[in-house]
Amino acid sequence: MSPSSPAFPVIAGIPLEVVWHGPRPAEAPTLVFLHEGLGCVKMWRDFPARLAEAAGCGALVYSRAGYGQSGPATLPRPTRYLHDEGLSVLPELLEALGVRDHIVIGHSDGGSIALIYAGGAPRPGLRGVITEAAHVFNEPLSHASIQAARIAYETTDLRSKLARFHRDVDHxxxxWNGVWLSDDFWTWNIEEYLPRIRVPLLVMQGEDDQYGTPAQVEAICSGAGGPAQKLLLPHCAHTPHREAPEATFTAMHAFVVEALEGSHSGPPAR
Known part of the structure; x- marks a missing residue:
């Protein structure tokens, strides 16, 4: 499944890098991929295309402002920057691109955005949400690992590795790093959105995730207003679709097929 050439629709005044795989919204449901805190379109690699093709869907992959080849964000980011993405930017992008039936798949920060969107401003046609390593509150482990990432960025080749993917890697x-390490971010919390999520959830996390404990998964599943499946992956850290690709692909594919068939039932996992 070959990707489209990147397009740059202007959303909230900023051109966003957008790539499509497979059929457009008028022809099939759309899988919407939301990247991690240091991610972008290219860092998903071929995972969106493979999953979409297997499920008979299209895939919409985009880079948020300040990432990939998208236009810059205003820095420093506000504490509610993930709220802004889920409540304003994502709904506006989906409307502009004519997305109809869709499932949102978010990794890390993207997973948090997906939860805010589903519980705060879902567009008609939302059929399910998949999260990988999402956060709903800040934890000491998160803070420590993000502090370690800052040191690595300043002292190792991390900056040069990320520079292959971002037009302005320092931006x-x-x-990302600045807002997560700010004093105000200790009180960041999005659990209020969980009870208003009525669509099915698949909540995934690596057992060895260095950025969050299983308390994140438990909070999402226990707080969700609809059915929620949890999947903790052994021998996997923060990026299941790269570190446990077969298990992640299999679980996501089964969820997508079932969600689009409307056959989810039963109480949320606790």
């Missing part, structure tokens, strides 16, 4: 890194 991308410090925009």
């Amino acid at each position: 991308a890194f410090w925009g």
Whole structure:
């Protein structure tokens, strides 16, 4: 499944890098991929295309402002920057691109955005949400690992590795790192959105995730207003679709097929 050439629709005043795989919204449901805090379109690699093709869907992959080839964000980012993405930017992008039936798949920060969107401003046609390593509150482990990432960025080849993916790598890194390490971010919490999520959830996390404990998964599943499946992956850290690709692909594919068939039932996992 070959990707489209990147397009740059202007959303909230900023051109966003957008790539499509497979059929457009008028022809099939759409899988919407939301990247991690240092991610972008290219860092998903071929995972969106493979999953979409297997499920008979299209895939919409985009880079948020300040990432990939998208336009810059305003720095420093506000504490509610993930709220802004889920409540304003994502709904506006989906409307502009004519997305109809869709499932949102978010990794890390993207997973948090997906939960805010589903519980705060879902567009008609939302059929399910998949999260990988999402956060709903800040934890000491998160803070410590993000502090370690800052040291690595300043002292190792991490900056040069990320520079292959971002037009302005310093903008991308410090925009993410700065807000997560700010004093105000200790009180960041999105659990209020969980009870208003009525669509099925698949909540995935690696057992060895260095950025969050299983308390994140438990909070999402226990707080969700609809059915929620949890999947903790052994021998996997923060990026299941790269570190446990077969198990992640299999679980996501089964969820997508079932959600689009409307056959989810039963109480949320606790």
